[in-house]
Amino acid sequence: MRSRKTSGRNALPQHRRPRSQSLPPPAEATHLRDRLLADIAGQEEPRELGQLLADLELPRSERGPLKRLLNELVDQGQLQLHKKRYLPASGDNGLLQATVSFSPRGYAFALMDGITRPGQDPFITPQGLAGAQHNDQVLVRLEPSRSGRSEARVVRILQRGTTSLCGIFTSGGRSGWVLPDDERLPFSVLIRKGNSLNAPNGSAVQVEIITYPATPGGQAEGKVLRVLGDPNLPAVQFLLSILRFSLQEHYPQAVLAEVDRLVPLVAPEPGRKDLRQLPHVTIDGESARDFDDAIAVIAEDDGFTLHVSIADVSHYVRPGSQLDQEAYLRGTSVYLPDRVLPMLPERLSNDLCSLVPHQDRPTLTCTIRFDRSGGRRAIELCRSMIHSRHRLTYNQVHGLLSGQSTPPPELEDIMPMLQAAGHLADLLNHRRLGRGSIGFTLPEPEIQLNAEGIITDIRRRERNPAHQLIEEFMLAANEAVAETLDRRGLPFLFRIHERPDPLKVAAFSESAAALGLRLPPPTPSPEPVWFAKVLHAAASGPTAYVVNNLMLRTMQQARYAPENKGHFGLAATWYTHFTSPIRRYPDLMVHRALTAMFAAEAADTAQGHLPLSEAGTFLSRRERISVEVERDVQARCAALFMQERIGEEFAAVISGISSFALFVELTDYFVSGALLVQDLPRDNYQHDPTSHKLYGLQRGTSWHLGDLVRVRLVKVDQQSRRLNFCLADE
Known part of the structure; x- marks a missing residue:
């Protein structure tokens, strides 16, 4: 007997309705909607209903509810329907593309444009990861905040970041x-x-x-x-770092073949000014092999003329070429203790473009005329050909200018030029600091290896006035080029450094006061000169390193952008990177903008139609990766170097304090580590973040930022690159 048909939508009692006709709970409905939107957004072609059922692994019994959900999304403008196929709407569907970033402590965050903004990146709970791992490209939906910080939930993994x-x-x-x-x-x-x-x-x-x-x-x-x-071998640790950050060890054959076909430019062509008569010299470190810049200074009755000539990489690296694309992807050269991973192949970086002595080389020259007090009077920019007279080192120039060494006969001809350069550099430094430029004095590590590649020392790299001389001339050239291009209305990448967050400034001010520095209170948005005064007040004391470090953390990160927002740290209205095109791609882009200006061409044509905003974001990220690599390698070297020194005692300065540890920097080596509270003398310790101290309630012992302590190394964890110390007298 045929069963009787039911009529009406509610013929079955609510509790007996088939599951396929019931609506899922609100949370499940939201997740299904997000999975659906993410699936359609990730497909190259529009999807039919049956395909979507398969994509989402839903049974055929869910066909009806899924179709109703699709129609709702079409009605809401989040999807489009075309010939029974669904495709993304042109508007916003609430899903955002992001990169998952894990912290070393296991917390996950969503980087909305691939760049981290500490304290602002949305937090992802473990339940919201949906299987995503560090560096994965994902679609996320922002969730209502439960802790005062925005949260995100991963809806779809678009691409694995770690294969x-x-x-x-x-x-x-x-x-x-x-x-x-x-x-x-x-x-x-x-x-x-x-x-x-x-x-x-x-x-x-x-x-x-x-x-x-x-x-x-x-x-x-x-x-x-x-x-x-x-x-346990340094070379293996360097290789681990190279692979961890996905750096390229070799060049594609197509790039090398293109480089082999390059023809050296040995004489000035039309439009290139012959400056080979000027006494150009290069001044670099002892181990340098790629010479980007050469300088010549002429003393005159009414002032000085400075010539900063930079290797004309743009002559050889043409937009859109295989070589150009590879250089862009690398973004910058990366320097390791035993090798360089250059942005450009060696034939360019160490030969055709390098301003080696006694060879004619094509350059772009920034000529600046100054009055007797170092005030800038005129700027001239041109394509040029130079002939470097000498390859000098910082130590060599410092010895010559300080009178510590006598110039050999072959250098006597350039001594007047070097003396004029030293005088001009002093004037420029005085004027720059006078306008409020912040003179950070953070040391850099120098990792020394023996012939077998074993680490023999990790020291603070020495700086002398010759380093400052070159720095002043490069800063002057970068400012002059940026101002010239901007006044001409040409598009290019500025090097910008924005004002620090007022909350961070207030916290830094408290830290400076806790260190005993007497300073006027900062305004809500202090000028660079206020920070310069802080550094000056701390310069002669034992806390100088700590103050420099704390101030650096207060500052925003400098970056590349097509909009000029000034350079806060330098107190400069205009700034760009022009002086290192062999090792930095943004400098190459600036050279192309200058070449377009010389030829009265459109700058975007010279760049090969590379969007400046996109390039600025990408190249800023490549620069930060390079910095991360250098820090990672330094930590690996410190762990290897100190492994054999467990049990030894060292002098140290307290550089940071938290509720669980004192952080220290060794004074004899460029090495840092921690004293865990559990390894301090037994007491009930309290952390005062306002005065930056840790103190015991029972014994009354206290530690402050900048305190000098003697510590003993107790543990080295090579896996995490962490060093643990205890007090030497415990």
């Missing part, structure tokens, strides 16, 4: 595992025996990920691509 990783291989019989070298990858990787490449136990390896962990802290599976060697 291979490095780590230490541990053999486990029939299989093994690799613990990633990067703390931001919080999982282990299972390596089955057939995928191990017979890697020795404890060796450093590079691994391809086959399957990703579903949850944070889960386990991935992979196979060994490359056995790197003994992780």
Whole structure:
């Protein structure tokens, strides 16, 4: 007997309705909507209803509810319907593209444009990651904040950011595992025996990920691509850093073939000014091989003429070429203790473009005329050909100008020029500091290796007045070029440094007061001169390094942008990077803008129609990666160098204080570490963040920023590159 038909939408009681006809709970509905929007947004072609069911792995019984949801999204303008196929609407559907970034402590954040903004990036809870890992490209939806900070939830993983990783291989019989070298990858990787490449136990390896962990802290599976060697060797640690940051060790053959076809320019062509008669010299470090810049200073009755001539890389690297595309992707040269990963192949960086002595080289020259007090009177820019007379070093020039060394006969002809250069540099430095330019004096590490590649020392790199001489001339040229291009209305990338956050300034002011510095209170938005006064007040005391470090953290990061927002740190209205096109791509772009100006062409044509805003963001990111690599390598070297010094005592200065540790910088070595509160003498310790001190309630012992302490090294963790100390008298 045929069953009787029911009539009406409510013929079945509510509790007996088929599941496919009921609406999902609100949270599930939201997640389904986001998955649907993300799926359609990630497809190259419009999707039919049946395809979407398959994409979302929904049963056919959900066809009706899914169609109703699709129609709702079409009605809301979040999707378009064309011939029964669904495609993204042109408007905003509430989903944003982001990069997932993990901190070393395991917290995840969404970087909305690939650049981190500490304290502002939306937080992603472990439940909101949806299997995403560090550096993955994802679609996210911003969620209502529950903690005062914006939150995001991953809706779809668009592209994995980590397809291979490095780590230490541990053999486990029939299989093994690799613990990633990067703390931001919080999982282990299972390596089955057939995928191990017979890697020795404890060796450093590079691994391809086959399957990703579903949850944070889960386990991935992979196979060994490359056995790197003994992780206790510095060269292996450098290689680990190179691979961690996906730096390129070699050039594509197409690029090298293009470089081989380049023809050297050995004589001035039409439009290039012959400046070979000027006494140009280069001044660099002892180990430098790529010479971007040469200077010549002429003393005159009414002042000085400064010539800053920069290698004309744009003559050889043409927009859109294979060489140009590779240079852009690299963005900058990266300097490691035992090698350089150059932006340009060696034939260019060390030969055709390098301003080596006694060779004619094409350049762009910025000629600036100054009065007797160092005031700028005129600027002239041109394409040029120069002939460097000498390759000098900073130490050599310092010795000559200070009278500590006698000039050899071959340098006597340039001594008047060097003396004029020293005088002009002093004038420029005095004027720059007088306008409020902040004179940071943060030291840089110098990692020394012996012939076997073993680390023998990690020292603070020495600076002398010759470094300042070149710095002043490069700053003057960069400002002059930026002002000239901007006044001509030509598009180019400025080097901008925006005002610091007032809240950070207030916190820094409190820190300076806690260090005993007497300063006028800052205005809500102080000028650079206020910060310069702080550094001056601290310059002669033991806390100078701490003050410089705290101030640097207060500042925003400088970046490249097509809009001029000035350079706060230099107190400069106009600033760009013009002086290092061999190792920085933004400088090459500025050279192309100048070349377009000389030829009265459109600057965007000279750049190959590369969008400046996009280039500024990308090249700023490449620069920050380079800085991260250098810090990573320094930490690796410190861990290797100090491994043999466990139990030794060192003098140190307290550079930071938190509720769980005192952070110290050693005074004899450029090495930092921590004294955990649990390793301090037994007491009930309290942290006062306002006065930046840690004190014990029972004994009354206290520690402040800038205090000198004697510490003993107790532990080195090579995996995390952390050094733990204790007080030497404990």
